[in-house]
Amino acid sequence: DQASLDPKIVSLWEKCAVNENNDKENFQRSFVRHVTTTLARSVYNIDNFSAYQATAHTVRDQLIKQWNETQQSHTEADPKRVYYLSLEFLLGRSLDNALLNLGLKENFGEGVKDLGFRMEDVLDEEVDAALGNGGLGRLAACYMDSLASLDYPAWGYGLRYTYGIFQQRLNDGYQVEFPDYWLNFDNPWELPRLDVTVDVQFGGSVNKYTDEDGRVRHVWEGNDVIKAVAYDVPIPGYGTKNCINIRLWSSKPKRQFDLGRFNAGEYEQAVQEQMQAENITAVLYPNDNHMVGKELRLKQQYFWVAASLHDIVRRFIKTGKPWSKFPDQVAIQLNDTHPTLAIVELQRILVDLEGLKWDEAWDIVTRTFAFTNHTILPEAMEKWPVPMVAYLLPRHMQIIFDVNLFFLQKVEKLFPDDRDLLAKLSIIEEATPQFVRMAHLAIVGSHQVNGVAELHSNLIKTTIFKDFVKFYGSEKFTNVTNGITPRRWLHQANPKLGDLITEVLGSKNWLKDLSSLNQLEKFADDKEFKKQWVTVKRSNKVRLAEYIKTHTGVVVNPNALFDIQVKRIHEYKRQFMNILSVIHRYNSLKKMSSEERCDVVKRVIIFGGKAAPGYYIAKLVIKLINSVAEVVNKDESIDDTLKVVFIPDYNVSVAEIIIPASDISQHISTAGTEASGTSNMKFVLNGGLILGTVDGANIEIHEEIGDDNIFMFGNLADQVEDLRHAHRYRNVPIDPALQEVINDIESGHFGDSRIFSPLINTLTIGKDYYLISDDFGSYLSAQNLVDEAYKNQDDWTRKSILCTARMGKFSSDRAIKEYANRIWNAKPCST
Ligand code: 7GP
Structure with missing residues (x-):
């Protein structure tokens, strides 16, 4: 005071x-x-x-x-505050x-x-602070940078994992995981707030009583209490004094140890409770775009959500405003469904603890929350078994059933007799056991739902959430195309290009207003400027070549075309298709005479990315890449025209070295599967061209930079279902070029072929779910266009400049302003 x-x-x-x-x-x-x-x-x-x-x-x-x-x-x-709830913040350094x-x-x-x-x-x-898996976690980090830079009164809430995403090393070409001991040395970037704590309870039972007004009230008495301790991570804005906060919770035992047991000489049992409590925030689950239904994960989610909401509510209560003003003071954004229990927790606080009537409370809740969906992959959809939720969170389970009942009653009123619709919309999946569908709960408890790129936002309306559109109308569903922060992804990662841009534009204003990069267009044909542009790219490639030499031992030629695919290893992202095409290229090179090879554009094909430890097929893809690399890199008969590299332990700080050095990067997911992608934006912003499918934000990047500056290929999202159907029920022959490559692997050219048969089987027995065969031909043609285009270095440079110049839209500042204006109704508040 x-x-x-x-x-x-x-x-x-x-x-x-x-x-x-x-x-x-x-x-x-x-x-x-x-x-x-x-x-x-x-x-x-x-x-x-x-x-x-x-x-x-x-x-x-x-x-x-x-x-x-x-x-x-x-x-x-005391402005309206924005709270960004994310189970992952992939901050890097x-x-x-x-x-x-x-x-x-x-x-x-x-x-x-x-x-x-x-x-x-x-x-x-x-x-690195590596408290995230991939796109979703890094997006949260970019958004915090923009919230700070634009002076929004915002907070992030997350978990302080003792171990972030595992470190990846390679052993005989296989991925091996090592723990990420990031807190082993002191961490100057966090402020421990040992006095800011919240008690979070689990389990126990719910008792009912009738209050003076004759209302039935519920009291949840948990049988396990764990303390959440706050650690604050300051996030400075660029060009402002505003510095916002990410509050990460760490779990601690409520009491240090069981004195009774200690005094009885049972030392191990005495500290068991402590160890169990600390388990909750011990480790980040290492799955990207995939749900694994572990009880500990559900505990993490509730622990985080309960502590955060308690904090948010405490801050609101201090202002002395009435509850009806809560949604005018508080906007909470749910980063995917991981924090969905926050909806239930707020309803519980308002009804059980604060004594509001159900409807009044629910109105406040739904005006407070908004929900971002980041994927339509079925395996990523969160659902929790009802018995597990009921056991850990008995009162929440009751509230979920009530929310569902009142919701379905409204549906039935609007669509009497449509029982199918009720089953499809229900928050509860009627299986044995029953499941809570978190996305349904998130939609019902929020006032806005958004996808992360135009195509994806349309797809959620026509596929996974189409029945909700029937009930709510389509206004509840909107799009906010993702963005990236130019501060980290150009200014910091590519200082030479940043300086060149600042010099030619005459100011650093582009860092605050990325659309001003469009002034670079007029230099796209300026000889002197182009020379400088090429010099910068070349020095970034030298920097990467040195990194590759140090970390893999492979020597690569910085004059070759650098072709990069770095992202989590996932079947839908099709690194498999990439390495198959590398084999195709290798075989073609071997068939050429050395004169013919003189005309060939030299390529260095660079991979990087982690596979979830339990994702067998993804791990085999890594092995195949390394096996191919081994054969290709030591084959002197192809005159240095091809090198293949797998960079181990891809993370944010490695990305900062890789991205500025690319000539072309690949974003080649099966159409409709990559919600947005954000590295595509980072590469293009740094003057790298992209080779991509008609998917996610590639489509909008194409719209901005124009046909001449991007290589697009493959089937479209609306063809995918028919193609899959054909694979399932008709005998679709494999693309002949692809078949040759498969034969080559099976002949043992890249080591014991039996290792790779589960991978090959995904194309055959697995009915090629990700449509590699269907896209292979157009992929190879697009690759040829890349080679042709690269031969004209001068024109390539022009394309590169235009790429950077036209990326203004993809600043996370633009995205954050859209959220603030269209979803949060929040205003900047400068210090
Ligand atoms: C990712 C999407 O796969 C990616 O396309 C998108 O750019 C990114 O989110 C940011 O919106 N999704 C995840 O990382 C993920 O794990 C499941 O989603 C929750």
Whole structure:
């Protein structure tokens, strides 16, 4: 409470709050102070890691001040707040990002250099915060950057996993997983708030009683209580003093150990409870676009949702406003269905704890929540067995049944006699056991549902959620095409290109308004500019070639065409099709004479990505890529025209090296399966062309950059069902070029072919569900067009420039503004 503070303290605080002079000398003073005090090291013994820590702590001091001022000013202004609930935040590294966003990079960089360190080496000491799997988690991170940069009063809520996504290493071409010990050293990017805790209960039973008004009230008494402890991660905006917060919860036991047991000498049992509590936030589930119905995962979800809602409600209650104002003060965005229990939890808080009437409470709930869907893959749809939910969360299960009952009554009123419709819309799947369909609950409990690219948003309306459109009308369903932050994905990852753009446009304004990149168009034919553009790309390719040499031992030629596919390994993303086409290319090269090979465009084909540890087929794809690489890379008879590389442990910081170095990247999912894709945007923003299917955001990228600057191929989404039908019920012959490649694998050319038969079987016995054979021919033709186009280097450069120039739409700033205006009704609030 400021008013009650000693004026001396207030005046000191205000002095502190004024930005210090962040010049080189002040930086160095702080650096040395942190080395000697925070790190307790001698100044005679500073290695790169200590230099990183001392720099990070200096930046952290700045961040904390801005963070405090932002929170203080939000408390005073009390604007409508936006809460982004995401089970994943794939932040990557923080130091470089903070330096750039706070505008400290230059002074601090000089300061570091002056003390005898290379800034690149210092930055390279940081371990990634890898609390996410792929697209969904990285999107959350980009959105936090935009929320901060645009001054929205926003909070992220997530879990502080002790172990993030596993580290991937290769052994004999196979993926092996290692734990991600990211917290083994101190983490300067989080502020532990050991005093901010919430008790979360599980299990137990529900008791009923009748209150003075004669209403039946419910009391849930859990039999297991776990403490959620807050860790705050400051997120600085670019070009603003606004610094927002991601609050990550960590699970701790309610009591340290069972004293009774301890005193009885049962030491192991005495600490068992503690260990079980800490299990909840121990590890991120490593599945992307796939649901695995483990009880611990459901516990994670409720633990996180209950702690976050408690925090949100506590903040609202402090303002003294009536409950009816809650939806005017609070917008909660559900990042996929993982946080759907928040809907039920808020209803429980309002009805059971705050005593609101059901309908009044439900109106508040549905005006508060909105839901983003990120996939239509059936295996990714979350559903939880009713007995599991009832056992862990007995009161929530009752509320879900009531929500469903009232919902279905409304459906029945509008569509009497349509029993099928009731079964299709029901939140409960009538199987044995019954299941709770989380997407249905999320739709019923939200006022808006959005997809993440135009095609995907249309598909959810015509496929998985079509029956809901019947009931609600289509206005409830909308599109917000994904975006990426240009701060990390151009400014930070590609400093040379960033500088070139800033120089030619005369300002850094493009970092705040990405559409201003369109001014680059007029330089697409400028000889001098093109030369500089090529120089930048070339140096990024050299940087990647060095990385590849260090991490795989393979030497690649930076003059070759760099062809990249980096993303989670998944059948629908079709890395398999890519490596099959590589074999086809290899065989064609071998058939050529050396004169013929002279005219061939040299290619380096680069793969990267993790497979979920339990995803057998995806792991075989990795093995096949490595087996092919081994044969191709040592075959001298093809004169260096082809190299294949699998870069291990693809993650955010590796992406920052890979993406700026691409000539062409592949986004080749079966049409209709990739909701949006976001790396496609990152590659094009960095002047890389793309080869892609008519899917996800590829379609909108195509619309923006034009026919001449993209290579599209393959069947369309609306043909997919018919093609699958044909595979199932007719004898569709395999594409002949593909058959040759299959024969080649089966002949043992790439090692023991029996290893790969489960993979080959997906094309035959598996009826080629992802339609590799159907797209193979047009894929190869598109590849040929790429080669032809690359031969004309000058025109390729023009295309590359136009790509970057036309990517304005795909800034996450644009996406966040759409959410704020169309879904949250939230306004910026600057500090
Ligand atoms: C991904 C989608 O696969 C990707 O196309 C999209 O760009 C990204 O979300 C961001 O919207 N989905 C996931 O990562 C995922 O796990 C299931 O979705 C919950």
